Amino acid sequence: MPDALPAASLVEALHRLLGPRGVLTDPADVAPHLSDWRGLYRGAAQAVARPADAAEVAAVVRLCAEAGVPVVPQGGNTSMVGGATPDEAGRCVVLSLARLNRIRDLDPLDMTMTAEAGVVLKAAQDAAAAAGCLFPLSLGAEGTATIGGVLSTNAGGNTTVRYGNARELMLGLEVVLPDGGLWNGLRRLRKDNTGYALRHLFVGAEGTLGIVTAAVLRMFPRPRDTAVAFCAVASEDAALALFRRFRDRDESAVRAFEYMSGAGVGLAVRHIEGVTLPLAAPAAHYVLVDLASSRPDAGLRDMAEAVLAEAMEAGEVLDAALAESEAQAQKLWRIREEHPEAQKREGASVKNDVSVPVSRVPEMIRRCAAALTALIPGSRPVPFGHMGDGNIHMNLAQPEGMDPAAFLARSHDIMDCVNAIVRDLDGSFSAEHGIGRLKTDMMEDWRGGAELAAMRAIKAALDPRGLMNPGKVLP
Numbered sequence: 001m002p003d004a005l006p007a008a009s010l011v012e013a014l015h016r017l018l019g020p021r022g023v024l025t026d027p028a029d030v031a032p033h034l035s036d037w038r039g040l041y042r043g044a045a046q047a048v049a050r051p052a053d054a055a056e057v058a059a060v061v062r063l064c065a066e067a068g069v070p071v072v073p074q075g076g077n078t079s080m081v082g083g084a085t086p087d088e089a090g091r092c093v094v095l096s097l098a099r100l101n102r103i104r105d106l107d108p109l110d111m112t113m114t115a116e117a118g119v120v121l122k123a124a125q126d127a128a129a130a131a132g133c134l135f136p137l138s139l140g141a142e143g144t145a146t147i148g149g150v151l152s153t154n155a156g157g158n159t160t161v162r163y164g165n166a167r168e169l170m171l172g173l174e175v176v177l178p179d180g181g182l183w184n185g186l187r188r189l190r191k192d193n194t195g196y197a198l199r200h201l202f203v204g205a206e207g208t209l210g211i212v213t214a215a216v217l218r219m220f221p222r223p224r225d226t227a228v229a230f231c232a233v234a235s236e237d238a239a240l241a242l243f244r245r246f247r248d249r250d251e252s253a254v255r256a257f258e259y260m261s262g263a264g265v266g267l268a269v270r271h272i273e274g275v276t277l278p279l280a281a282p283a284a285h286y287v288l289v290d291l292a293s294s295r296p297d298a299g300l301r302d303m304a305e306a307v308l309a310e311a312m313e314a315g316e317v318l319d320a321a322l323a324e325s326e327a328q329a330q331k332l333w334r335i336r337e338e339h340p341e342a343q344k345r346e347g348a349s350v351k352n353d354v355s356v357p358v359s360r361v362p363e364m365i366r367r368c369a370a371a372l373t374a375l376i377p378g379s380r381p382v383p384f385g386h387m388g389d390g391n392i393h394m395n396l397a398q399p400e401g402m403d404p405a406a407f408l409a410r411s412h413d414i415m416d417c418v419n420a421i422v423r424d425l426d427g428s429f430s431a432e433h434g435i436g437r438l439k440t441d442m443m444e445d446w447r448g449g450a451e452l453a454a455m456r457a458i459k460a461a462l463d464p465r466g467l468m469n470p471g472k473v474l475p
Contacts, residue, residue: 010067010093011047017059022099024048033074033094034086037141038351041082041437044090045072052099054116054174054182054213061211062180064093070467071095073207075117075149078141080351081436083153083206087471097148100213103127111219112171112188117148117212124217133219136163136255140337148212154204156432158256158290158336161388163220165432166203172216173199178209178463188216201458206434207469209462221294223255227304228290228329231320232283236362238316239287243358243388245307245316246289253300256290257388258336259361264382267342267397268335275335275342278321287387288336290329339384343397348404349382350411352394352418356427361387367421368394375417376410378402391431394418415442435473443475 014023024030025047035042046069051057064071070092074084086092100116103124107113108131115124121142128135137150139157149155151173156165163169172187185199202210233239236259243257262284268275291300304322311317323329343349356364369381378399385393396414398407419429419442429442443452452474459466459474 010063010069013063014047014049014060014093017063018049018051018056022050022052022056024050030094033077033096036082036085037078038080038082041085043086043088043092045086045092045094046090048094048096050096050099054100054176057095057097057100057211057213058176058180058182060093060095061176061178065179065465065467068465068467069093070470071211072469073097073148073152073211075146075152076120076141076144078145078149079153079436080353080433081430081438083434083436083469083472084149085437092470095211097146097211097213100148104214106131107188108133108219110188113217113219114186114188114214115147115217116214117146117151119147121145121147121150128219129222131219132222134222135169135217135219137166137169138256140340147215147217151203151212151215152205152207153434154432156386156389156391158258158386160386160391160432161257162252162255162292167200169218170199170203170215171218173202173212174214175202175210175212178465178468182213183210186214186216201462204434206436206472208459208473209468211468223292223294224296225293225298225300226255226291226329227300228288228323228332229304229308229320230278230332230335231287231289231308232279232281232318233285233287234316234318235285236365238311239285239387240358240362241314241316242287242289242307242311245311246291249303249307250291253291253293253298253303254289254388255292256288256386258288258290258385259365259387259392260286260288260336260339260384261365261382262286263380263397264339264342264384265335267346267382268338271342271345272334272338274331275338277335278332279319281319283318288332290333336384339382339393343382343395346397347400348398348407350396350408350414351433352396352415353391353431353433354394354418354422354427354429355389355391355431356422356425358388358390360425360427361390361392364421364425364427365392365394368418371417371421372396372414375413376407379407390427437471440471440473440475443473
């Protein structure tokens with residue numbers, strides 16, 4: 001191999017390396033890899049490389065490094081911030097990890113699973129369940145999102161309140177570095193105090209420091225007793241009070257605690273076939289409570305009924321429905337999970353993935369809703385999300401009848417409006433979606449000084465030519 005591979009011959013070299021299944025160049029085949037789920041960005045690429053294992057990923061990265069060609073790693077392509085979308089220059093190679101889809105090892109005694117980066121999250125959940133275990137990471141895109149992607153973005157999701165983000169579910173990683181070196185850190189150890197914890201550099205780095213090709217993941221005992229309730233509550237403060245009641249009764253049982261506005265539930269009922277309101281009358285605020293225990297005799301339904309009765313007597317809960325079966329529980333969950341799709345069908349919306357201390361969530365929702373409707377009269381705040389861990393998607397739907405393009409042109413004004421309030425409440429402008437392309441301009445203001453300088457130093461040390469997922473995370 002020459003010291004510097006000419007860029008013009010890179011695609012030919014990829015074909016020789018990966019074979020006919022391993023490289024896409026036809027525009028129709030490449031097109032799905034060039035735009036993001038939300039349709040915010042559309043880029044260009046020389047080709048899409050589809051290696052079949054970690055060694056081939058390393059070889060592709062080496063070829064691209066020798067040619068000076070940027071690499072954009074891509075999993076399920078479900079990023080909400082353009083984190084897996086190439087730029088418009090057309091120089092890059094998109095590196096799809098879809099063919100790295102094997103579960104290499106599963107140990108129910110160790111409670112670990114070693115999964116490749118292209119394993120779909122739902123497949124990892126199913127593999128754990130088949131072994132009598134639980135892999136708890138759960139999010140709306142779990143039928144498409146992949147293990148490499150959820151680790152590279154440190155995804156949160158619905159069960160963070162109980163199990164933590166993706167970072168807390170990872171014990172070890174296998175990573176291809178920017179020079180094509182392959183680091184095998186697939187250790188299943190709970191304790192390994194041997195220098196810098198390199199694995200944590202790559203979780204949340206969005207592919208800017210290296211490409212995750214496999215991971216050792218933590219599993220948990222499967223739930224043997226569950227209870228799911230959908231509740232109408234009197235206010236945002238009442239929602240938080242209900243969370244505290246459940247947490248104080250048995251914190252370990254609270255698997256998820258999700259807040260939804262009346263506007264958001266109304267859109268789901270209107271636009272999504274099969275979604276219905278399980279209560280007698282609509283309300284302005286709702287929560288979904290999901291309880292789980294590995295003890296078959298945990299008595300979670302009795303606990304839920306008791307807590308809800310107390311909350312009703314206190315005027316916090318107005319009405320509630322408890323699932324009588326797993327099918328009913330899934331139906332209740334669907335009301336929450338279909339929020340993004342319902343908003344998409346309603347028209348243009350601007351998404352704000354923010355977090356504040358849990359105690360300040362009600363204030364954040366109220367202040368943001370008032371500020372947004374003042375900023376764009378007729379717009380409709382649609383807050384929803386993970387109240388139990390402080391992460392609310394403070395979304396805004398366009399005014400009825402407004403031109404969608406004109407509304408989306410105000411995206412950064414809307415995000416700035418929300419972020420000013422979130423900052424005042426000691427929060428973060430990105431809770432679980434990451435930075436991607438969308439929010440790089442915010443990093444200097446929010447993470448400037450020593451913090452951003454340290455990030456840049458790490459990037460320069462590992463990827464001095466800036467070839468790994470350029471234009472993401474760092475301004």
